Amino acid sequence: MIDGLEVLPVRGIGDVTAGDDLAALITANAPWLRDGDVLVVTSKIVSKAEGRLVEVPADGPERELARERALASETRRVVARRGPTAIVQTHHGFVMAAAGIDASNVDKTHLVLLPADPDASARALRTALAARGLHVGVVISDTMGRAWRNGLTDVALGAAGIEPFRDHRGEIDPYGNELQLTQMAVIDELAAAGELVKGKCDQVPVAVVRGYPGAGTTETSGAVVLLRDAASDMFSLGTAEAHTAGLVSAATLPDTQPAAPGASTAAIARALATVADVITCAVSSSLTCTPVDLTPSGLMRLGADVHRLRSALAAEGLTSTVTWSDTSAQITVS
Amino acid sequence: MIDGLEVLPVRGIGDVTAGDDLAALITANAPWLRDGDVLVVTSKIVSKAEGRLVEVPADGPERELARERALASETRRVVARRGPTAIVQTHHGFVMAAAGIDASNVDKTHLVLLPADPDASARALRTALAARGLHVGVVISDTMGRAWRNGLTDVALGAAGIEPFRDHRGEIDPYGNELQLTQMAVIDELAAAGELVKGKCDQVPVAVVRGYPGAGTTETSGAVVLLRDAASDMFSLGTAEAHTAGLVSAATLPDTQPAAPGASTAAIARALATVADVITCAVSSSLTCTPVDLTPSGLMRLGADVHRLRSALAAEGLTSTVTWSDTSAQITVS
Numbered sequence: 149m150i151d152g153l154e155v156l157p158v159r160g161i162g163d164v165t166a167g168d169d170l171a172a173l174i175t176a177n178a179p180w181l182r183d184g185d186v187l188v189v190t191s192k193i194v195s196k197a198e199g200r201l202v203e204v205p206a207d208g209p210e211r212e213l214a215r216e217r218a219l220a221s222e223t224r225r226v227v228a229r230r231g232p233t234a235i236v237q238t239h240h241g242f243v244m245a246a247a248g249i250d251a252s253n254v255d256k257t258h259l260v261l262l263p264a265d266p267d268a269s270a271r272a273l274r275t276a277l278a279a280r281g282l283h284v285g286v287v288i289s290d291t292m293g294r295a296w297r298n299g300l301t302d303v304a305l306g307a308a309g310i311e312p313f314r315d316h317r318g319e320i321d322p323y324g325n326e327l328q329l330t331q332m333a334v335i336d337e338l339a340a341a342g343e344l345v346k347g348k349c350d351q352v353p354v355a356v357v358r359g360y361p362g363a364g365t366t367e368t369s370g371a372v373v374l375l376r377d378a379a380s381d382m383f384s385l386g387t388a389e390a391h392t393a394g395l396v397s398a399a400t401l402p403d404t405q406p407a408a409p410g411a412s413t414a415a416i417a418r419a420l421a422t423v424a425d426v427i428t429c430a431v432s433s434s435l436t437c438t439p440v441d442l443t444p445s446g447l448m449r450l451g452a453d454v455h456r457l458r459s460a461l462a463a464e465g466l467t468s469t470v471t472w473s474d475t476s477a478q479i480t481v482s
Numbered sequence: 483m484i485d486g487l488e489v490l491p492v493r494g495i496g497d498v499t500a501g502d503d504l505a506a507l508i509t510a511n512a513p514w515l516r517d518g519d520v521l522v523v524t525s526k527i528v529s530k531a532e533g534r535l536v537e538v539p540a541d542g543p544e545r546e547l548a549r550e551r552a553l554a555s556e557t558r559r560v561v562a563r564r565g566p567t568a569i570v571q572t573h574h575g576f577v578m579a580a581a582g583i584d585a586s587n588v589d590k591t592h593l594v595l596l597p598a599d600p601d602a603s604a605r606a607l608r609t610a611l612a613a614r615g616l617h618v619g620v621v622i623s624d625t626m627g628r629a630w631r632n633g634l635t636d637v638a639l640g641a642a643g644i645e646p647f648r649d650h651r652g653e654i655d656p657y658g659n660e661l662q663l664t665q666m667a668v669i670d671e672l673a674a675a676g677e678l679v680k681g682k683c684d685q686v687p688v689a690v691v692r693g694y695p696g697a698g699t700t701e702t703s704g705a706v707v708l709l710r711d712a713a714s715d716m717f718s719l720g721t722a723e724a725h726t727a728g729l730v731s732a733a734t735l736p737d738t739q740p741a742a743p744g745a746s747t748a749a750i751a752r753a754l755a756t757v758a759d760v761i762t763c764a765v766s767s768s769l770t771c772t773p774v775d776l777t778p779s780g781l782m783r784l785g786a787d788v789h790r791l792r793s794a795l796a797a798e799g800l801t802s803t804v805t806w807s808d809t810s811a812q813i814t815v816s
Contacts, residue, residue: 151491152488152489152490152491152679153488153489153675153678153679154486154487154488154489155486155487155488155489155675156486157485157486163656228716228717230716233716235716242630243629243630251659252655252657252659252661252662252664253655253656253657253659254657254659255657256657256658256659291664291666294628294629295577295628295629295630295710295715295716295717296576296577296629296709296710296715296717297637297667297670297708297709297710298647298665298667298707298708298709298710299646299647299665299666299667299668299670299708300664300665300666300667301666301667301670301671301674302671303631312633313632313633316681316682319682321586321587321682322497322587322685323586323587323588323589323590324590325585325586325587325588325590327586327682330586330625330634330682331632331633331634332625332633332634332635332677332682333631333632333633333634333635334633334678336631336633336635336674337635337636337674337675337677337678338678340635340670340671340674340675341487341489341671341674341675341678343666343671344487344668344671344672344675344691344694345486345487347650348650348653348655348661348664348666351656357678360678373632374631374632374633375630375631375632376629376630376631376632381629381630381721382562382564382567382569382629382720382721382722383562383629383630383717383720383721384721385721385724385725386716386717387715387716387717387718387719387721387724388716388724389724390719390721390722390723390724390725390728391724391725391727391728391731392728392797392799393725393728393797394724394725394726394727394728394729394730394731394732395728395729395731395732395793395794395796395797396728396756396793396794396797397725397728397729397732398728398729398731398732398733398790398793399732399753399756399757399790399791399793399794399797400756400757400790400794401790403783403786419733422730422733422734423733423734439778439782442778443808444773444776444781444808444809445806445807445808446806447778447781447782447785448773448781448782448784448785448788448806448811449737449785449806450782450785451781451782451783451784451785451786451787451788451789452737452785452786452788452789452804453785454782454785454786455785455786455789455790456732456733456734456735456789457733459729459730459732459733459793460729460730460733460734462729463726463727463729463730463733465726470786472779472780472782472783473779474777474778474779475778477782
């Protein structure tokens with residue numbers, strides 16, 4: 149049970165440059181900080197203090213090239229691209245536009261990169277504050293877009309001294325139902341709450357959330373646990389990119405595929421229905437596609453239609469192997 | 483500039499049933515509400531008050547069937563599916579697991595659907611509170627997952643009397659840079675802040691955010707502006723689903739495609755490289771693929787390889803038309 153929270157801006161921090169002591173700057177401008185507070189620190193001042201800047205020309209095509217170089221070096225993989233917008237996964241694992249590289253709130257000859265290790269930055273700041281006798285939680289935040297919803301929100305890049313999740317799994321609600329799947333990303337919600345008092349051009353890079361239970365008392369796993377790996381993400385690629393990958397799969401589908409058991413009669417029937425306009429094959433233990441038109445062009449056309457059918461089988465998750473003979477194409481589905 | 487916010491729980495609301503007067507329940511339990519407060523109201527109590535419940539058996543396979551029926555009727559389209567998890571777009575336009583249908587915090591013989599029109603619900607509650615002399619903003623919230631990040635957060639389903647966005651576009655930062663693309667989804671951040679004091683089983687279905695400027699004073703567009711339509715969403719389909727759609731495109735690629743100008747020599751070269759292992763075609767104004775092996779099986783195999791090449795061209799965004807003759811397959815790319 150929480151009695152209520154306060155969300156307070158820290159003003160007066162001003163310009164931050166490489167080597168600045170954030171713990172000193174924050175405590176000097178917020179002498180009212182208390183044990184148990186959560187500091188929500190905009191990643192930009194962390195990056196600046198850590199010197200995570202790239203020098204770029206102030207304008208012209210050279211600037212654009214330098215920006216592209218920085219993006220490439222911060223990118224692990226491209227997730228989606230549309231026009232000038234690139235959504236990428238960074239080396240940290242964050243999925244965000246332009247790898248989080250930012251040209252705002254910095255002079256025109258620099259770009260700001262994300263902190264190299266935001267959890268380590270959060271731990272270092274927490275330790276430095278603890279050395280001053282102040283025991284707080286630290287969330288390092290940044291502004292991100294998301295799928296399906298317009299507008300941006302602040303989320304956590306790094307954290308220390310605050311549990312990333314509040315886990316309700318196994319709790320029993322007042323109606324006797326056991327809660328499932330309810331793991332709240334608390335540090336993202338704290339980042340969002342902090343953003344509400346920050347603004348963008350007001351130079352309020354730190355907000356304090358006061359009253360959140362348990363903050364500052366324990367070492368925690370950091371924000372890294374919020375990163376979903378691509379393999380378990382249902383949206384690891386943009387829709388257009390995944391569609392293209394499907395076409396490439398069809399283009400590179402070899403005549404022989406390793407067996408992957410699990411072919412259902414229903415799935416084979418759906419694949420046959422997909423291409424029923426162009427080809428009919430006899431179904432028994434394998435599919436036999438027999439040419440009707442025996443001219444060279446008729447035989448080539450049948451070959452293309454057989455590949456259409458194998459693409460349709462692949463779309464049903466089925467692997468297949470084709471054997472070409474002079475009287476038919478034989479497709480073994482597995 | 484914001485001086486700071488308070489986030490306060492409203493306790494004592496208890497069980498809500500169809501026909502309950504939420505304005506009366508909230509004001510009775512939070513007599514301390516003031517003009518300008520933002521009420522963050524869990525959608526579940528709105529649904530219950532509006533009778534948006536479906537009766538279901540308490541257990542057994544019949545319950546599962548009833549749940550699937552409810553899901554189907556709340557679904558506009560399936561976005562992604564993996565095992566038992568279905569991410570769908572609801573008729574409102576929200577993309578969420580199981581269409582937001584929930585079996586928690588309700589007795590075992592009912593499922594709770596989302597409010598039919600959460601913006602209308604927010605407006606109605608705001609109007610009912612105004613009739614009691616209380617001028618507030620209202621956000622109707624729900625818990626959602628998201629792409630790329632583990633854990634859930636609360637976001638806004640509906641809103642009234644509070645601007646959904648805080649728009650920084652055009653503002654000049656202290657370094658003289660004009661901000662771009664920075665439209666903050668404030669009502670989602672307010673929903674997240676509210677969640678921090680709510681819990682899941684504590685029956686705190688309403689939080690109050692106090693101190694956020696401008697709340698309660700103006701009529702606004704509602705949360706509907708946060709919905710990104712599928713056409714402009716780079717993640718309108720799950721990765722596996724879009725990959726499958728690409729394979730289906732290859733399976734249904736007709737011999738003749740309408741011209742879509744824009745074929746670049748580089749794109750054609752990339753497509754040819756994709757299939758270089760299996761086929762080589764002469765490039766001039768069109769691609770000429772000539773059979774070497776003139777046996778029936780050789781001709782069929784060439785036909786399949788031509789379709790591989792056309793799939794590779796499609797993966798480059800190129801449309802193509804194939805003309806089969808007895809001496810070659812001719813591919814016109816547009």
